[in-house]
Amino acid sequence: MRSNPRDFERRRSADLQAVLEGASRPVWRVLNRALLGREVSEAEGTQLFSVTDAADRAAIYATADALRQTANGDRVTFVVNRNINFTNVCYMGCRFCGFARRKDEAGAEWLSPEEVAQRAEEAWARGATEVCIQGGLHPKLPGHAYRDILLAIKARLPGMHIHAFSPFEIWYGARKSKMPYAAFLADLKACGLGSMPGTAAEILDTEVRQVLTRDKLSADAWEEIIRTAHGVGIPTTATIMYGHVDAPHHWAAHIARLRDIQRDTGGFTELVPLSFVHTESPLYTQSPETVRPGPTAQEVDLMHAVSRIMLHGFIDNIQVSWTKLGAARAQDMLTRGVNDLGGTLMNESISRAAGADHGQEITASELCRMIRAAGRVPVRRNTVYDVIDVYDDHDPAELAPLVARARDPLDFLAMFPEPAP
Numbered sequence: 001m002r003s004n005p006r007d008f009e010r011r012r013s014a015d016l017q018a019v020l021e022g023a024s025r026p027v028w029r030v031l032n033r034a035l036l037g038r039e040v041s042e043a044e045g046t047q048l049f050s051v052t053d054a055a056d057r058a059a060i061y062a063t064a065d066a067l068r069q070t071a072n073g074d075r076v077t078f079v080v081n082r083n084i085n086f087t088n089v090c091y092m093g094c095r096f097c098g099f100a101r102r103k104d105e106a107g108a109e110w111l112s113p114e115e116v117a118q119r120a121e122e123a124w125a126r127g128a129t130e131v132c133i134q135g136g137l138h139p140k141l142p143g144h145a146y147r148d149i150l151l152a153i154k155a156r157l158p159g160m161h162i163h164a165f166s167p168f169e170i171w172y173g174a175r176k177s178k179m180p181y182a183a184f185l186a187d188l189k190a191c192g193l194g195s196m197p198g199t200a201a202e203i204l205d206t207e208v209r210q211v212l213t214r215d216k217l218s219a220d221a222w223e224e225i226i227r228t229a230h231g232v233g234i235p236t237t238a239t240i241m242y243g244h245v246d247a248p249h250h251w252a253a254h255i256a257r258l259r260d261i262q263r264d265t266g267g268f269t270e271l272v273p274l275s276f277v278h279t280e281s282p283l284y285t286q287s288p289e290t291v292r293p294g295p296t297a298q299e300v301d302l303m304h305a306v307s308r309i310m311l312h313g314f315i316d317n318i319q320v321s322w323t324k325l326g327a328a329r330a331q332d333m334l335t336r337g338v339n340d341l342g343g344t345l346m347n348e349s350i351s352r353a354a355g356a357d358h359g360q361e362i363t364a365s366e367l368c369r370m371i372r373a374a375g376r377v378p379v380r381r382n383t384v385y386d387v388i389d390v391y392d393d394h395d396p397a398e399l400a401p402l403v404a405r406a407r408d409p410l411d412f413l414a415m416f417p418e419p420a421p
């Protein structure tokens, strides 16, 4: 729901006003309109994504932070979940992907539905309310593989929320099953699918997708599957993967397109900006002269902040990916319009395969420490943002990570004083 413009006026602090007044006139005009509750156009979004002046950037960050405060208050949310990638075998050949393996290649993996359910049970025993399940498009995967996984988990854990299957997997499963998307998705919902990750969006632009994925899943097909999922009552996240062969006008068009979908369906739970990890990505290693090695630090800041500004009143949850940025930068994003730190994950492997080295898991108590060190209130949520626990005067149970870690992901916190009680 969009906010009353008078509320913005009342809440605008003297600090925010001073930062806004330092911005250039064109940027000030856009931000002022955003703070009054007006929609930021695609052209204005491009303008904000393109700023280079430090005073303009400061005004954008302050505006995003003010809108975050209006939408979410001081609460920062997270979910206790486990990531399960049931196969990394895939022949789609997306050029940015460091995760996929050929079926006879070393490290190729394909878990049975029972093995997936076993991992879900381990997660449940560690307090998880969600399993996030995605896999490669294995050439031998039957169309019923997706429902088999859901049924195997639900047989053991009726209360577990299953957040699973990207639009690319839905495209693949529906083709293999010779079913229209709506019937395929309705069947998955009946088998226990609770929500879907809105991954495989990359950048919703045909030319960019041609470079990234040879446009195997077109932007229109991605949108059709997402709209169909929302139509049958399956909420999804929204994502953008940036920092490769893209530019500010692609980002603004992508965010505006997500906003248009949300205006019609209301089915997005959150936006998760995903920075391109280049280290093990063929897209970069084969063409380093034409592909950027991920976004710059300023682009990361602007992506979260401008997304918050463009989506205000449409998608209230902006999530930072700690697996892409690491815990320290993820904490920084809490001042760039972010209100959600995503999941504990337990077994992150897609970013790791692409070369990220931020670990596979952050525990709930570590997320609480990060949030408190930023002066905010940690809140555990479920997948669809219902509150499970507010950690204002107590802590979550202390659990050792599922997989031993080489280093403490929160070692950066030692640089900060303990927050005042």
Ligand code: SF4
Pocket (backbone or CB within 6 Å): 090, 091, 092, 093, 094, 097, 098, 099, 100, 135, 136, 137, 168
């Ligand atoms: S991104 Fe997904 S669909 Fe593309 S190659 Fe990698 S695993 Fe396959």
